[in-house]
Amino acid sequence: MRIHIIGTGLLGASLGLALRGRGYSVTLEDTSPTAQQLASDLGAGEPVAPGTAPDPDIVVVATPPDVAAGVIAGALTAYPSATVTDVASIKTRLLETVRELVTGDALDRYIGCHPMAGREKSGAIAARPDLFIARPWVICSDEDTPESRLTAVEEMAEATGASVTHLDPRIHDAAVAKVSHVPQVVSSLVASQLRHAPLDEVALAGQGLRDVTRIAASDPGLWTQILSGNAEEVRAVLVALRGELDAVIDALALGPGSTGVIARTIAFGNEGHDRIPGKHGQAPTAYAVVTVLIPDTPGTLASLFKDIGDLGINVEDFRMDHAPGRRLGIVDVSVMPANANELEHGLQSLGWRIPESAIEKEGTT
């Protein structure tokens, strides 16, 4: 299959690297000659002038989302037998705009996609061929989509190592509003409350705050495009969230007698949390967690994992908790429950510090 990629940023260049690694023929096009050459130099594909790719089977539009519709329409015209797809993270508004620009049968050759991969860096320089491995690749086709074209897009997506999922564009947009866009907004809002807090107060931060605000470090420019592009769905979820927030704020003003609202809020959070799938998309698994205290000196963590390896026990998950003001690490090692006792006693006999009663059950990772 011949693939032509328009837009050689992080996603376009990563896709080129991934597909060339699987033997595909890839051509590249970008409005920036520098970006195009860089992606080509990195091995993502052969650069070509706009509209001159030699008879591509699939054209992938990987431009910034705010110009994607026009580029898709142009590609449907320039390559009249190709299937045209894209990688934009919002599908409904894009499809509407494409429908305004494209008429007739050409529209059937467009299949919207959203590979849910990315990183905090951007540009071809940050590209990597494994970017899509094991990530969801959402395909938004409809009843008018020709079967052979759909199959070709599926094959290309699977060649990158992604997990193909089919969703209606509206359902996709509503889903990413809940699982990605609203968490981003709220994480930013929580972090924002720390802007003027004295550092000795922020120093009381624990792992909870660190987790909630990790994605608050994300890029404002990119997220402004994403949130604006999915404004309706994001707004609907934020309004629902604000309704529950208002109830908490009111309950906190009322004092005793209104604790039911607060308890219900936390309980609703438990319910929602329990719906998030565990590792590898499987149902949440209960692991046993063994906690080990380690001095933070070179090689200690490595030798801990070496010892665990020598015991022949597989680590399902791990978390390292940082100790404020001290050079000490608290490592929670998740293993299958059947292995927990062996691990605990094995590590103890090798001289590792395991707090008493360290074994606990964990609901999900």
Next chain:
Amino acid sequence: MRIHIIGTGLLGASLGLALRGRGYSVTLEDTSPTAQQLASDLGAGEPVAPGTAPDPDIVVVATPPDVAAGVIAGALTAYPSATVTDVASIKTRLLETVRELVTGDALDRYIGCHPMAGREKSGAIAARPDLFIARPWVICSDEDTPESRLTAVEEMAEATGASVTHLDPRIHDAAVAKVSHVPQVVSSLVASQLRHAPLDEVALAGQGLRDVTRIAASDPGLWTQILSGNAEEVRAVLVALRGELDAVIDALALGPGSTGVIARTIAFGNEGHDRIPGKHGQAPTAYAVVTVLIPDTPGTLASLFKDIGDLGINVEDFRMDHAPGRRLGIVDVSVMPANANELEHGLQSLGWRIPESAIEKEGTT
């Protein structure tokens, strides 16, 4: 020093274990004979009948927060020469209630504390002697606090391995509202929006959602007490957050032209995020991150860390990202920037899969 602990749940029993391990004499008291006996059997101290501890130097009230004030007042009466302290996570309202119950010089013998330690399990059975190690232990004393009593409480706190911090009660409560209570509320609210989402939509969840909602699994009963007890401070921060949320909701309704509000929200989040101290409470450090793809088979993670250890490189932090629907792990290993190239090439030469261009800078852990 003789320490008497009233309330033998997670914190009281953990404190007993920690202090006995450092040679302190510890007595235990609980309204539940079963809980008292369990803590004693676990080695947390000697059980005594209420009010009969033999001349304690310090009485630590570790009851649930909603009964702490009465128990503190009772202990000041029952032990007229002892210093009385507590472990409740909210200080202002507790101090006010104690002031209503206690008159005269007895009040000077009370020193409020908040060891910022805990876990998702509760009860003496979950206790561990290392619970306080490297955690902040906030002491709220004032100008009337006798120096010798303050020193004794500091010594006890430091004996558990905690890092002692002094804060005014109001400042403490405002700080924990920002760094702990509000993140809890908001995490629960984000998770709550997933309650009715179909599972194939929730399956699009990535690491961002998992991080933001991890603490949404917390206990509703405990958190209702905590949030109610710090209602004023939590409400103030939530109201500020709601103001920013309203601005985002309005901007999303207005469409183009209002993107400045959205960009500013994400940028404010960047600013707040940058104030959170890094590992060990030091200023945020820029680590280099090397990403390794590993099959999720027994021992693989262990042998990865063994190989890193053999290369002589210290791991500063690590994160394992789960791959939906696939048995594959993506491990981000953070090291000092000077070691990144050596690690990447070393692991590659040992046959590990490192995506191209894997090395990136990370702002903070």
